[in-house]
Amino acid sequence: MIAKEREMPLRLQKLEALDRRLPHSNPMKAVVTEAYRKRKSGYYGEVALDKHMDTYLAHQYTILRNIRLPVRDSFFQIDTLLLSPAFILVIEVKNHSGNIALDPKYNQMTHTYQQNTAINYNDPLLQVKLQQSLLKEWLQNHSKLSLPLDHLVIFTNPAVHIETSSPAYYSRVCRLNQFLDKITYIEKSYSKPTATSKEIKSLAKIIAKRHCPESEIDILNYYNLSEDNILKGVHCTECGNFHMKRVAGIWCCPACKNRTKDAHFQVISDYFLLINSNLSNKCLREFLCLSSPSTTLRVIHSMDFVVVGKNKGRRYQQRNNK
Numbered sequence: 011m012i013a014k015e016r017e018m019p020l021r022l023q024k025l026e027a028l029d030r031r032l033p034h035s036n037p038m039k040a041v042v043t044e045a046y047r048k049r050k051s052g053y054y055g056e057v058a059l060d061k062h063m064d065t066y067l068a069h070q071y072t073i074l075r076n077i078r079l080p081v082r083d084s085f086f087q088i089d090t091l092l093l094s095p096a097f098i099l100v101i102e103v104k105n106h107s108g109n110i111a112l113d114p115k116y117n118q119m120t121h122t123y124q125q126n127t128a129i130n131y132n133d134p135l136l137q138v139k140l141q142q143s144l145l146k147e148w149l150q151n152h153s154k155l156s157l158p159l160d161h162l163v164i165f166t167n168p169a170v171h172i173e174t175s176s177p178a179y180y181s182r183v184c185r186l187n188q189f190l191d192k193i194t195y196i197e198k199s200y201s202k203p204t205a206t207s208k209e210i211k212s213l214a215k216i217i218a219k220r221h222c223p224e225s226e227i228d229i230l231n232y233y234n235l236s237e238d239n240i241l242k243g244v245h246c247t248e249c250g251n252f253h254m255k256r257v258a259g260i261w262c263c264p265a266c267k268n269r270t271k272d273a274h275f276q277v278i279s280d281y282f283l284l285i286n287s288n289l290s291n292k293c294l295r296e297f298l299c300l301s302s303p304s305t306t307l308r309v310i311h312s313m314d315f316v317v318v319g320k321n322k323g324r325r326y327q328q329r330n331n332k
C-alpha cells in the first residue's frame with residue numbers, strides 16, 4: 011500500500027522553469043543548468059525505484075515516499091520508507107552514473123565520471139544511518155510502537171559501477187537490480203511481528219500527516235537574479251524559442267509553425283514558480299508578450315484561478331497553491 015506518494019519537489023519545478031527561461035548569455039546559466047540536472051537526476055532515480063517497488067513490494071509493505079519530518083529545531087528527510095509489522099526500513103536513493111568509490115576509513119563517497127572528473131560526497135551509508143537515528147527519535151515522541159529500524163542505500167542508475175573495500179557496505183548498499191534480494195536478506199533478521207497491520211497503517215497516517223513540505227524559496231533571489239534576467243514570452247516546445255503568437259485562440263510559432271492551444275499554461279506556471287504567487291492582468295500581458303488586454307483577459311478566463319481583490323486591485327492565484 012502506498013501511504014504517501016512522491017510529488018515533484020517544488021525546488022525542482024522552480025529550477026526547471028528558471029533553466030528554461032535563463033538565456034545562455036547569462037553568467038549564472040551553467041550553475042543553474044547543473045543544479046537542475048542534479049536535482050532532476052535524483053528525482054528520476056527515486057521515481058525509477060518507485061515503479062519497481064509498486065510492482066514487487068506494495069502488497070507487502072506500507073510505503074511512504076519523500077518524507078520530511080521535524081526533529082528538535084530542524085528537519086530530516088527520507089527518500090523512501092517501508093513499514094511492516096516486523097520492522098521499518100529507511101531507504102536512501104542515489105542516481106549517479108559512472109564510478110562510485112565508498113571509503114570506510116573517512117566515510118566518504120567519491121564519484122568519478124566524464125574524463126576523470128571526481129567529486130567527493132558524504133558517505134551515503136552514514137547519511138542513511140543518521141536518518142534512521144533521527145526517525146527513531148521522532149517515533150519515540152509520536153508512536154507507542156517499538157519497531158526495529160534498519161536501512162538501505164540503493165543506486166538506481168544502471169550505468170553505475172560501485173567499488174568498496176569494506177564488507178560493511180555489502181549488505182546495506184546495492185544497485186537497483188539487487189534491491190529485492192537485499193530487502194529479503196534484511197527481512198530475515200526481523201521475522202517476528204511486533205505490531206499489527208492496523209497499527210502500521212495508523213502509524214503511516216501519522217507520518218504522512220506530520221510531513222512538512224520544503225519551504226518555498228525565491229529562486230531568482232537565490233541565484234542573485236532578477237525578473238529582468240529571464241526570458242518572457244510563450245515557449246515553443248518544438249523549437250525552443252519564446253515568440254509564439256496568439257492567432258484566433260491558437261498559439262503559433264513563427265519559426266517552426268508549431269500550433270497549440272495550451273502553450274500559456276506553462277508560461278503562467280513559470281510566472282508563479284519564478285516571480286510571484288499573485289498575477290495581475292498587466293503582469294500576465296507583459297509575461298505573455300501580448301499587446302491586447304482583452305486577449306489577456308480571454309487567457310485569464312480560460313484558467314481556473316482563484317480571484318482576489320476588485321477592479322484595478324484584482325489579482326489571480328493558483329488554486330491549491332500549486
Ligand SMILES: [Zn+2]
Nearest residue numbers: 246249263266
Ligand atoms: Zn517553434
